Amino acid sequence: AVAAAALAVVAQERSFDQLYAPIQPPKSVDLGKVELxxxxxxxxxxSQSxxxxxxxxxxxxxxxxxNLSTSIGHKWQKGPINAPTVLNSALNLAQFWDGRxxxxxxxxxxxxxxxxxxAFQHTLAVDVLQSIPAYAREFKLIYGKDKIDIDMVTDAIAEFEKTLVTPNSRFDQYLLGKKDALTKDELAGYKLFNESGCVxxxxxxxxxxxxxxxxxxVEPYKGAGDGRAAVTGKDADRFSYKxxxxxxxxxxxxYFHDGAAWTLAEAVDIMGRxxxxxxFTEQENAQIVAFLKTLTGEQPVFRLPILPPSNEKTLRPRPFD
Amino acid sequence: AVAAAALAVVAQERSFDQLYAPIQPPKSVDLGKVELxxxxxxxxxxSQSxxxxxxxxxxxxxxxxxNLSTSIGHKWQKGPINAPTVLNSALNLAQFWDGRxxxxxxxxxxxxxxxxxxAFQHTLAVDVLQSIPAYAREFKLIYGKDKIDIDMVTDAIAEFEKTLVTPNSRFDQYLLGKKDALTKDELAGYKLFNESGCVxxxxxxxxxxxxxxxxxxVEPYKGAGDGRAAVTGKDADRFSYKxxxxxxxxxxxxYFHDGAAWTLAEAVDIMGRxxxxxxFTEQENAQIVAFLKTLTGEQPVFRLPILPPSNEKTLRPRPFD
Ligand code: HEC
Ligand code: HEC
Ligand code: HEC
Ligand code: HEC
Ligand SMILES: [Ca+2]
Ligand SMILES: [Ca+2]
Ligand SMILES: [Ca+2]
Ligand SMILES: [Mg+2]
Structure with a gap:
């Protein structure tokens, strides 16, 4: 709350707009790695299955x-936490709710x-890929080595994820000078977002x-767990999340790390309190929600990839062991 | 075996090529329905989950x-039968292994x-779609009615599936006159496929x-179930499959309705016996397998669809009930 007040003062001088920035299209990615x-x-x-x-x-x-409260994993296990989006996640200071x-x-x-x-082992995942000639060739072409390793696998996935940005939302159009990109209600919501301290x-x-x-x-959250403290070991970081x-x-x-809030109205109400x-009044809440919806950007559009088939050497899936 | 012999005689006169036909690109589909x-x-x-x-x-x-022996369904249930491809399934005389x-x-x-x-109910699936304005509008545009019904849902899915054809395999290039589209081994496999009676x-x-x-x-199959008899009620149709x-x-x-054979070599060996x-000798088997691989056509290529979001009126998923 102190931080909010301080920021708000600075911001009112320099205009709140300066505290944000438009999403940039991806720059200098390695297209071979992206496709892989x-x-x-x-x-x-x-995966094992x-x-x-x-x-x-x-x-x-x-x-x-x-779009589930907590994920469904191997054998339909109920996950412990809500799956965050991979969109724009390259921009985050660290990954996972606790930044681990x-x-x-x-x-x-x-x-x-x-x-x-x-539920797989890295060595087995690599063995699967290595057994598939089209994958083996593609890794060799890109990484210049005969043997695939898990580092190459995560490197290529990460490079693809860098392309998962969503530029050109209406809010970004507004930030870039199209002052009529937002409606009156959306602008009112933006003002509330800034002045109440969400920013x-x-x-x-x-x-x-x-x-x-x-x-x-201000008020404790029922579902709050260890959060960031699991990484830092500091008591002060309990209940903290990215x-x-x-x-x-x-x-x-x-919404939230436990996926307990299903609507933006509910999430905004909880954040406010x-x-x-x-x-927030009902109108204020609706205006903030309207503003938040202007943050939907252009979704990454690409062709569904066609995967090279397994063969007699490929380790078979084990869905039911 | 009798049918095989008869066909083989006819075929040798008219040339075996006449017994096949290239996959045609999709004709006259309703593009609005396809996108929906x-x-x-x-x-x-x-789905319920x-x-x-x-x-x-x-x-x-x-x-x-x-690519699993039998499918994984709601709550990780093990399915009873192998999932057939949807590619080119519009060309089949009926759908499902038993044609039901x-x-x-x-x-x-x-x-x-x-x-x-x-694991869902048709009425609930329709309610979900109806609650999402972008879907409601798209159905209305295409079907001209205010209320979505399950018939529209299956009609649109079926229209999309009609586009899932795979033309221009090397075998089709061969059928269309490119006589060098197949290698010597593949041609030998094709000859065996015809003359041994697979055709x-x-x-x-x-x-x-x-x-x-x-x-x-000629020999019973261990995994054979009721098959087509489940539909016709006729004892003669036991162990019969599409x-x-x-x-x-x-x-x-x-391969096979129980997904028991993992390699083409195994499937071809079982079919032969x-x-x-x-x-078949090892060489014959390999030649037939080589021929079968020339049947891989151009996979349908399209952009991953972006789905309109749910909202506060949308029935929530129930993955764990
Ligand atoms: C079974 C569900 C599931 C699968 C499969 C899965 N994830 Fe996740 N993912 C999650 C969950 C849940 C979290 C949050 C975990 C946490 O924060 O402790 C997460 C977190 C992430 C994050 C961090 C985002 C952020 O802002 O913190 C990224 C990036 C990510 N996953 C990418 C991947 C990639 C790449 C794969 C495949 C290699 C993958 N995920 C497979 C459920 C899944
Ligand atoms: C002091 C820091 C702080 C302030 C101020 C703040 N938030 Fe948050 N916000 C968070 C944290 C931390 C989370 C994640 C909490 C969790 O998941 O348990 C979050 C989560 C959210 C979410 C859910 C996002 C998701 O994908 O799950 C929304 C929406 C949101 N905030 C909007 C707002 C709005 C609107 C305001 C102002 C009314 C606001 N926040 C003020 C820190 C803050
Ligand atoms: C949980 C796995 C699963 C899901 C989900 C699923 N299918 Fe299937 N599908 C199968 C299995 C298994 C069969 C074979 C069933 C049989 O023959 O008795 C099949 C058969 C088919 C066939 C018949 C193909 C043929 O040649 O006989 C088509 C077409 C099809 N599914 C389309 C769909 C469509 C459209 C959907 C979604 C509305 C869908 N499937 C959802 C597993 C699934
Ligand atoms: C008398 C009919 C008949 C003859 C002759 C025949 N097949 Fe089949 N074939 C079938 C049937 C029926 C199935 C499905 C059996 C099952 O799944 O239980 C099948 C399945 C297959 C499969 C597995 C396809 C899949 O997707 O599961 C392959 C491969 C195959 N046949 C190749 C051949 C070859 C090669 C020959 C000749 C050596 C041959 N078939 C001869 C009727 C026949
Ligand atoms: Ca970092
Ligand atoms: Ca979420
Ligand atoms: Ca199969
Ligand atoms: Mg999936």
Whole structure:
């Protein structure tokens, strides 16, 4: 709340707009890695069952999320936490709700080996890819080595994920000078978002993703767990989470790390009360929600990748062991 | 075997090539329905869990199949039978292994309501779609009615499926006059395929899909179930299945209705022994397999559809009830 007040003062002088930035189209990606990483992102053979791919839980038809409170993993296990979107996640200061992975490359190794997600071993995943000649050739072409390793796999996936940005939302058009890109209600919502203090935590190009903050500052949050403390070991970091991006938030329901809030109206109401001690009127709430919907950008559009087939040497999926 | 011999005689006169036909690109589809049907095919909200779409089991990145022996359905239930490809399935005389659905439209209602697959009710699936304004508008535009019904849903999916054809395989290039489209070994395999009698059952544009035949003519098949008898009630139809298409068979492993054979070599060996009483040499087997791989056509290529988001009126997924 103190940070919010301080920021608000600065911002009113320099105009709140300066606290945000438009999403940039991806710059200087390695297109070979991107195409390979896209295949891997869609390939369920990175899971023990042969049924679950990155796209199962970060569905790029649905805002890079699964729209479930907590994910469904190997053998229909109920996951512990809500799956954040992969859209614009390259812009986040760290990956996962508690920031335990420094970047996308480090992150991507996690789910493959997580027993509750893809439940596979890195060595086995690599063996599967190595057995498929079209993959073996593509890795060799890009990484110049005969043997695939897990580092190449996560590197290619991370490079693909860098392309998953969503420029040209109406809010970005507004920031870039198209002052009539937002309606009156959306502008009123933007003003409330700034002046009530949401911007203190949800700022920068991702409107979030650049700090860890306590969930439940003014009032405690029922579902709050260890959060960031699991990484730092500090008691002060209990109940703290990476502030989620609000980019495409219209698409990434349900909300919060436990996926407990199904509507933006509910999420905004909770944020107002728990983080700022402010109860918004119905109209104010609707205006903020209207503003948040202007953050939906252009979704990454690409052709569904065609995957090279397995063969007699390929380890078979084991969905039911 | 009798049919095989008869056909073989006819064929030798008119040339075996006449018993097949190239896959035609789709003709006169309704493009509005195709785009809508594509979204529905990829939309997991047609399932109770919100996690399983048609594409989960008929993955268009993987030959329109799931490459599992039997499918994984709602709550990770093990399905009773191998998922056939949706590629070129419009060309089949009927749908399902036992032909219990007359066409794609009739078929598409099945999995949505099947408790072991998507486990949803048609009325609830329709309610979900109706609650989403972008869907409601798209249905209204195409079908001219204010209320969506399940018939429209299956009609649009079926129209999309009609586009899932795979023209221009090397075999089709050969049929269309490019006589050097096949290598010497592939041609030898084609000759064996014709002369040993595979063509008796695997003929027409789909190299199958146009008759029901007993599995285990010369020797019984261990995994054979009721098959077609479940539909006709006739004892003579026990162990009979729709002859699967061999189009893209390189991509649709594992093989047979129980998904028990993982390699083409194994499937060809079993077919030779059980259907024709013939044990192929290793070289013959390899040549037939080489021929079968020339049946891989151009995979349908399209942009991953972006799905319109749910809202506060949309029934929520129930993955764990
Ligand atoms: C079974 C569901 C599931 C699968 C499969 C899955 N994820 Fe995730 N993903 C999650 C969940 C849940 C989280 C949040 C975990 C946490 O924060 O502790 C997450 C977090 C992430 C994040 C961090 C985003 C952020 O802003 O913090 C990225 C990036 C990501 N996943 C990418 C991937 C990639 C790449 C794959 C495949 C290699 C993958 N995921 C597979 C469920 C899944
Ligand atoms: C002091 C920091 C802070 C302030 C101020 C703040 N937020 Fe948040 N916001 C967070 C954190 C942390 C989370 C994640 C909490 C969790 O998941 O448990 C979050 C989550 C959200 C979410 C859910 C996003 C998702 O994808 O799950 C929305 C929407 C949101 N905030 C909007 C707002 C609005 C609107 C305001 C102002 C009324 C606001 N926030 C004020 C820190 C803050
Ligand atoms: C949980 C897995 C699963 C899901 C989800 C699923 N299918 Fe299937 N599909 C199968 C299986 C298994 C069969 C074979 C069933 C049989 O023959 O008895 C099949 C058969 C078919 C066939 C018949 C093909 C042929 O040649 O006989 C078509 C077409 C089809 N499905 C389309 C769809 C559509 C459209 C959807 C979504 C509305 C869908 N499927 C959802 C597993 C699934
Ligand atoms: C008398 C009919 C008949 C003859 C002759 C026949 N098949 Fe089949 N074929 C079938 C039937 C029926 C099936 C499905 C059996 C099942 O799934 O239980 C099948 C399945 C297959 C499959 C597996 C396809 C899949 O997707 O599961 C292959 C491959 C195949 N046949 C190749 C051949 C070859 C090669 C020959 C000749 C050596 C041959 N068939 C001869 C009727 C026949
Ligand atoms: Ca970093
Ligand atoms: Ca979410
Ligand atoms: Ca199969
Ligand atoms: Mg999927």
């Amino acid at each position: 990483g896209k295949k891997l992102f869609f390939d369920p053979r990175l 042969g049924f679950i791919s990155c796209n199962s839980c970060h569905n790029l038809s649905m805002g890079g999320s699964d 992975a420094a970047d996308l490359k480090e992150q991507a190794g996690g789910p493959i080996a997580n027993p509750g997600e893809m 203190a935590c949800h700022n920068g190009p991702n409107l979030g993703g650049n700090s860890f903050q306590k969930m439940g500052i 502030v989620p991006t609000l980019r495409n938030v219209e698409l990434t329901y349900p 728990l983080q700022l001690g402010r109860k | 049907g594509k979204k529905l095919f990829f939309d997991p909200r047609l 919100g996690f399983i779409s048609c594409n989960s089991c008929h993955n268009l990145s993987m030959g329109g199949s799931d 659905a007359a066409d794609l439209k009739e078929q598409a209602g099945g999995p949505i309501a099947n408790p072991g697959e998507m 008796a059952c695997h003929n027409g544009p789909n190299l199958g899909g146009n008759s029901f035949q007993k599995m285990g003519i 002859v699967p298409t061999l189009r893209n068979v390189e991509l649709t492993y594992p 059980l259907q024709l009483g013939r044990k």
